[in-house]
Amino acid sequence: MRKKIKISLKDFNSFGVDVTSTDFNIANSEHEIVKFLKKINFKTPIVLGGGTNMLFKKNIDKSILKIKIKGIEILNETNEFIEISVGAGEVWNNLVDWCVEKNYGGFENLSFIPGNVGSAPIQNIGAYGVELKDTFISCRAISTDNWFLKDF
Ligand SMILES: Cc1cc2nc3c(=O)[nH]c(=O)nc-3n(C[C@H](O)[C@H](O)[C@H](O)COP(=O)(O)OP(=O)(O)OC[C@H]3O[C@@H](n4cnc5c(N)ncnc54)[C@H](O)[C@@H]3O)c2cc1C
Secondary structure (H helix, E strand, C coil): CCCCCEEHHHHHCCCCCEEEEECCCEECCCCHHHHHHCCCCCCCCCCCCCCCCCCCCCCEECEEECCCCEEEEEECCCCCCCEEEEECEEEEEHHHHHHHHHCCCHHHHHHCCCHHHHHHHCCEEECCCCHHHCCCCCCCCCECCCCEEEEE
């Protein structure tokens, strides 16, 4: 976990808007997310992925949490089916490239969609007649209703 005092968000949004944050934090693991939420007394932060769908209009005082959880893990594989678990901080297009290289079908129409894996289920990314929901199984996330970590 890293905290910076008054940093520019220019490099954290694709518009390159040069606003500042006074409470910018990075989480590299689920554990760091929980630790951060405890630190801010479970107030809902602004969650930031790749910042490609965010337009900052002014300096941000609210806590920002950038998710950088990495990793791609194969959970199950048969002749016809593969189930993978991917960290929210992976770049979406890197995941598509990884699947295409290994000849795993399903995501190829979603190549070049900017952003991170963690944001993909938030808006159900889609392109060329394919949507994430077509291959999506579940998302491990923290509920802002009760702050429990569970699979949705
Ligand atoms: C040029 C361009 C082309 C695009 N083309 C497409 C397209 O073809 N299809 C399509 O579907 N979209 C498209 N988009 C939209 C964009 O790619 C998606 O919205 C993408 O999912 C945003 O990812 P991000 O990581 O940058 O999200 P951010 O901009 O960082 O965040 C977007 C939202 O998701 C939330 N969020 C981010 N990460 C998490 C997380 N880990 N947990 C909970 N909430 C989170 C944020 O709080 C915010 O509300 C395009 C955007 C651009 C700029």
